[in-house]
Amino acid sequence: MAGAGTAVSLAGCLSQEGPGSEGGEDWEPSETMRYIVPYDEGGGTDVYARGIVEPLTDAMGQDIQIDNIPGGGGLNGFGELYSSEPDGHTISGSAVPLEVTPQLLEDPGFDQRELEGLGIIGRSTWCLIVNEEYEGEVETFDDVREKHNSGEWESIGIQEPGSPQHIMTLLAKHEPEYADEYDWQWEEQVQYTGTGPIAEAVTSGEVPCGIGTDAGTRPNVDSGGVYPVCTFYSEGTDVYPDIPSVTDEGYPSMDFVAGVNRGLYAPPETEQNIIDELASRIEEATQDDRYEEWSEETGNPIFFEGPDAANAAIDDAFEEFQNLNIVDLVEEHS
Structure with a gap:
């Protein structure tokens, strides 16, 4: 066994220096x-x-x-x-x-x-989900934006400072390249530890809407507690193929942080x-x-x-x- 191990080690060293090594054909996992x-x-x-x-x-x-x-x-x-x-x-x-x-x-x-x-x-892509109470009333990103701007909705569920959801809300509020179009002025951003807790908070009505990953929100969507409104990733989401992206609705792309x-x-x-x-x-x-x-x-x-x-x-x-x-x-x- 020791001899075989030595042979494998030597072969690995030779393959990295000898001809044909670029294809990776002479190396394989050994443990x-x-x-x-x-x-x-x-x-x-x-x-x-x-x-x-x-x-x-x-x-x-x-x-x-x-x-x-x-x-x-x-x-x-x-x-x-x-x-x-x-x-x-x-x-x-x-x-x-x-x-x-x-x-x-x-x-x-x-x-x-x-x-x-x-x-x-x-x-995975970040999606905006809404409590099922509003189904038929809130169907687009514009509808969510109007609910907030009118004062009816005060809070949104996201993750900790520096998370993609937090960054997206900050860009939409403070960065001119995005804020001029989004004008999304959330004051109360309720922070949770992940998509699961966010989806649960939206389902229970603790917050009316939140941002979570597509696959991570799917269990709550399937159970009927929430529904997806849009994705922030311009190419859409295979999990919810029928919802639009924010770019479909005319907003600037945030792809660098939305996927x-x-x-x-x-x-x-x-x-x-x-x-x-x-x-x-x-x-x-x-x-x-x-x-x-x-x-x-x-x-x-x-x-x-x-x-x-x-x-x-x-x-x-x-x-x-x-x-x-x-x-x-x-x-x-x-």
Whole structure:
């Protein structure tokens, strides 16, 4: 067994330096893999991890251990990945751009932009949901806006300062590029810990409306407690294909913060042949019938976009946040 292990190790070293290594054909996982989820169990990133883990285990040919490391707005888990050996046996899920604001607000001692993208396996979009009491009366974003501007509605449910929902409401109120069109002047933004609590608060009437992810609000929509009015993502949502986006209604796009990319990443300095092989096996898992069945059952959209898309998701989010001075906006109005 020791001899076989040595042979595998040597083959791995040779494949990284020899001809043909760019295709990743000479590397493969040789031990149990660790899949870091930088959030608590039950959140969107965790749900995607558990949805794909069975087909991904078969694609990798090794057991996969899901390791939830919450805290720091996702940066605790990213920090663990950052310091892991770049040998292909540790990967992490993500929810870009959720992790961008925490890094900009307080330096964590590393830069998540140095992580190596492996691919994007799905996307969630932020949707505006309304208590079923108003069905037939409030059907568009304009209707919600009018309910607030008339003084009938005073509060909206969102997540903590720096969250995408919080940023969107701040842009719609304070940033001229958006505020001139949206003119959304919410004074009372009630903060919850996630989409589930937001949907429950809207269902109970604690707040008349709220912003949550499409798949995360679906259980409450299916049970009849709330209904979706629109999505803030310009391409719409597969979960609610019949609702418009705010851009369909003539408002400026907020796509850089309105969609949550379910990405997978490896530690910095991971060799290219390892990245290529991991990406290939992740793509294989996304095409597995079991993953597609999970998608149909849960409403979580699935697809595969490669390493370049995963890297661009982080880089583009940082660029947009910095161009719009999001950190100053959050600090000034939180």
